[in-house]
Amino acid sequence: MMNKRMNKPILNVSGLTIDFGGIRALDHLDFDVQVTEIVALIGPNGAGKTTLFNCLTGIYRPTDGEILLACPKTGQQTRLNGLKPNKITERGMARTFQNIRLFSRMTVLENVMIGRHCRTHSLILGAIFRNRKTREEEQETIHKSYEILEKVGLAGQVNELAGNLSYGAQRRLEIGRALATEPFLLLLDEPAAGMNPQETAVLVALIRQIRDEGHAILLIEHDMKLVMTLSDRVVVMDYGKKIAQGTPDQIRGNRDVIKAYLGEDVG
Amino acid sequence: MITAKELTPINKKIICKALKRSLLISLWFVFLTFPIMVIKVNPIERTVSWRWGNIAYVAIGSFVISLLAKAWLVRKERAAAAKTAACPTRASIFHNILQRPGCRYPLAALLLGVALAFPHLFSTYQANIMTTALMYIVLGLGLNIVVGVAGLLDLGYVAFYAIGAYSYALLNLHFHLGFWAALPIGGLLAALFGVLLGFPVLRLRGDYLAIVTLGFGEIIRLILENWNAFSKGPSGISNIPRPGFFGLEMSLDQAMIYMYYLMIGLVLLAIFVVNRLQHSRLGRAWLALREDEIACQAMGIDKTRIKLTAFALGAFWAGLIGVIFAAKTTFVNPASFTFMESAIILAIVVLGGMGSIIGVICGALILILLPEYLRALSEYRMLAFGAILVAMMIFKPEGLIAGVRRTYCFQGRKSTAALQDDE
Numbered sequence: 121m122m123n124k125r126m127n128k129p130i131l132n133v134s135g136l137t138i139d140f141g142g143i144r145a146l147d148h149l150d151f152d153v154q155v156t157e158i159v160a161l162i163g164p165n166g167a168g169k170t171t172l173f174n175c176l177t178g179i180y181r182p183t184d185g186e187i188l189l190a191c192p193k194t195g196q197q198t199r200l201n202g203l204k205p206n207k208i209t210e211r212g213m214a215r216t217f218q219n220i221r222l223f224s225r226m227t228v229l230e231n232v233m234i235g236r237h238c239r240t241h242s243l244i245l246g247a248i249f250r251n252r253k254t255r256e257e258e259q260e261t262i263h264k265s266y267e268i269l270e271k272v273g274l275a276g277q278v279n280e281l282a283g284n285l286s287y288g289a290q291r292r293l294e295i296g297r298a299l300a301t302e303p304f305l306l307l308l309d310e311p312a313a314g315m316n317p318q319e320t321a322v323l324v325a326l327i328r329q330i331r332d333e334g335h336a337i338l339l340i341e342h343d344m345k346l347v348m349t350l351s352d353r354v355v356v357m358d359y360g361k362k363i364a365q366g367t368p369d370q371i372r373g374n375r376d377v378i379k380a381y382l383g384e385d386v387g
Numbered sequence: 388m389i390t391a392k393e394l395t396p397i398n399k400k401i402i403c404k405a406l407k408r409s410l411l412i413s414l415w416f417v418f419l420t421f422p423i424m425v426i427k428v429n430p431i432e433r434t435v436s437w438r439w440g441n442i443a444y445v446a447i448g449s450f451v452i453s454l455l456a457k458a459w460l461v462r463k464e465r466a467a468a469a470k471t472a473a474c475p476t477r478a479s480i481f482h483n484i485l486q487r488p489g490c491r492y493p494l495a496a497l498l499l500g501v502a503l504a505f506p507h508l509f510s511t512y513q514a515n516i517m518t519t520a521l522m523y524i525v526l527g528l529g530l531n532i533v534v535g536v537a538g539l540l541d542l543g544y545v546a547f548y549a550i551g552a553y554s555y556a557l558l559n560l561h562f563h564l565g566f567w568a569a570l571p572i573g574g575l576l577a578a579l580f581g582v583l584l585g586f587p588v589l590r591l592r593g594d595y596l597a598i599v600t601l602g603f604g605e606i607i608r609l610i611l612e613n614w615n616a617f618s619k620g621p622s623g624i625s626n627i628p629r630p631g632f633f634g635l636e637m638s639l640d641q642a643m644i645y646m647y648y649l650m651i652g653l654v655l656l657a658i659f660v661v662n663r664l665q666h667s668r669l670g671r672a673w674l675a676l677r678e679d680e681i682a683c684q685a686m687g688i689d690k691t692r693i694k695l696t697a698f699a700l701g702a703f704w705a706g707l708i709g710v711i712f713a714a715k716t717t718f719v720n721p722a723s724f725t726f727m728e729s730a731i732i733l734a735i736v737v738l739g740g741m742g743s744i745i746g747v748i749c750g751a752l753i754l755i756l757l758p759e760y761l762r763a764l765s766e767y768r769m770l771a772f773g774a775i776l777v778a779m780m781i782f783k784p785e786g787l788i789a790g791v792r793r794t795y796c797f798q799g800r801k802s803t804a805a806l807q808d809d810e
């Protein structure tokens with residue numbers, strides 16, 4: 121908990137609660153994410169991890185609690201509750217989806233170009249008359265998107281339809297598409313799910329590289345080896361509550377965590 | 388199709404199943420068509436004749452057709468399985484031809500030449516039919532923005548067409564506004580109504596959206612039909628002037644030909660604008676909206692805004708063509724704007740190929756010109772429509788000419804867009 125990089129958090133969640141009818145999927149959740157930190161979010165199936173992401177990104181509206189996002193450059197803090205998903209992405213937080221949600225009948229490059237949408241401005245008249253500003257913007261969009269594809273290792277498949285990519289490549293494309301929105305905080309929902317060990321190794325390197333370039337990362341993952349090697353800090357959830365938080369080593373020995381995963385009292 | 392060598396046990400099973408299914412289908416058809424095909428009532432002589440022979444035709448016909456359809460589907464599935472995901476985006480022969488710069492421009496020039504010479508080669512009557520087809524091309528291109536690109540199923544498109552037509556008719560009646568002034572006003576008014584319709588349906592998708600837009604189309608028609616003081620009701624508005632050409636007096640024939648060239652110009656404009664829109668930041672956002680609404684929003688796209696622009700830009704073209712329609716027929720009444728019109732325009736988009744400009748053009752030409760030249764079959768028009776659409780959904784759901792995504796090649800740091808434009 122006593123992280124060395126302990127300055128102002130870029131994401132601060134306090135008392136976050138959401139009810140679906142009678143089910144309390146998130147129950148007074150508190151946690152934060154610091155600049156250029158990799159935080160892993162773990163917990164058994166149905167613990168509410170994806171629900172938390174949906175609340176953070178504005179897809180669900182929380183019943184109670186507060187989500188604050190602070191831009192590390194300007195230090196400006198905004199309350200995200202009630203903002204639309206696109207406004208939240210504009211503020212600098214982007215995500216990937218557990219069940220891949222690519223634009224499957226668009227090309228790989230176009231998928232990433234969609235991510236640039238909120239950083240570009242041309243409108244109807246620009247599209248029709250294709251004036252110099254629009255042309256330059258379009259070129260910039262293409263180039264930045266291509267650079268991102270090089271980074272995630274998909275430069276060879278720019279013109280492929282996204283739906284035709286292999287599973288691992290689709291997950292990397294989702295990361296690339298999120299990166300195109302220029303986030304400072306990236307939320308990854310089970311990025312390694314369904315990947316083989318080689319693909320996972322490539323992914324780990326990619327996530328490290330993204331962090332080293334100055335992004336903070338909050339990731340949900342069931343692959344414990346990945347979580348333990350990659351993350352600076354781990355938050356453990358069960359039944360919508362935070363049950364533990366700490367460095368990977370602290371979590372490994374935590375009795376509550378073992379109990380939540382094994383479902384019984386041990387030792 | 389299936390040779391003896393291929394008759395492995397699995398194949399045998401498939402064939403057995405297909406035979407059984409076809410048999411069931413043919414029995415069902417015999418049952419359904421029994422009252423029309425077999426029983427013949429002669430009300431004058433008060434006799435009933437039974438034409439049992441017809442059963443055989445229906446049974447054998449439907450059996451063979453369903454078997455052929457099944458065989459075709461199986462073959463297609465196998466081909467798709469053999470190809471798998473390894474194959475990159477496969478463009479149709481049509482697109483391959485168009486992609487070659489050596490073919491594209493001469494072909495376009497040839498088409499344009501034929502189009503320009505058309506009224507001089509054929510009668511004015513033919514030119515008149517062609518003008519109608521051209522109008523439907525533009526209508527199709529407009530609806531294509533909403534349905535084909537943005538994926539918003541709009542069944543009330545004819546309402547915008549009506550708004551365009553009535554805005555010219557009424558503005559001319561009350562304020563003596565000319566055609567050229569009314570043209571942009573009709574388009575903009577329709578676009579405004581597009582936004583007005585867009586607001587309440589922002590949260591709706593798929594079937595729900597279809598039903599509400601269908602209702603909107605009917606509301607506009609009912610208002611025009613019943614609000615006598617405003618729109619003169621079912622009797623409509625007549626004596627609408629044809630478009631002028633610097634105050635020149637024109638005979639009826641000349642006016643028709645003038646109209647034809649006007650439409651050629653408008654079609655070219657629509658192709659140009661829609662093509663540019665599709666290949667822009669906005670066009671990509673529409674496509675993303677069609678593909679996945681949640682991901683689209685999560686990627687920072689303002690869903691509300693791009694939905695409204697899609698409705699507005701789609702409606703705009705319907706408004707323009709509405710003004711043209713009023714000027715062409717010199718008379719408007721609500722009967723011209725029934726759901727049937729929406730259905731035809733939608734059929735053009737679906738048949739031609741959702742999101743494909745060339746597809747929509749072909750769809751409009753086929754669906755408007757064929758019935759004109761096959762007058763003899765006009766009674767079966769609706770039947771043929773239905774059959775064509777069902778067959779398309781089964782065999783070629785992407786339409787006659789599917790839209791092809793633009794490709795880019797990167798050499799070093801520079802990118803060049805290949806397949807620059809659709810047309």
Ligand SMILES: Nc1ncnc2c1ncn2[C@@H]1O[C@H](COP(=O)(O)OP(=O)(O)OP(=O)(O)O)[C@@H](O)[C@H]1O
Nearest residue numbers: 140143145163164165166167168169170171172218
């Ligand atoms: N829209 C919703 N309506 C009702 N209940 C929901 C909704 N979304 C999530 N839930 C419930 O919230 C709980 C948490 O689900 P969530 O998907 O967040 O789990 P998770 O931790 O992501 O699990 P997994 O590891 O399997 O992905 C589940 O019991 C789920 O049924």
Ligand SMILES: [Mg+2]
Nearest residue numbers: 169170171218
């Ligand atoms: Mg989940």
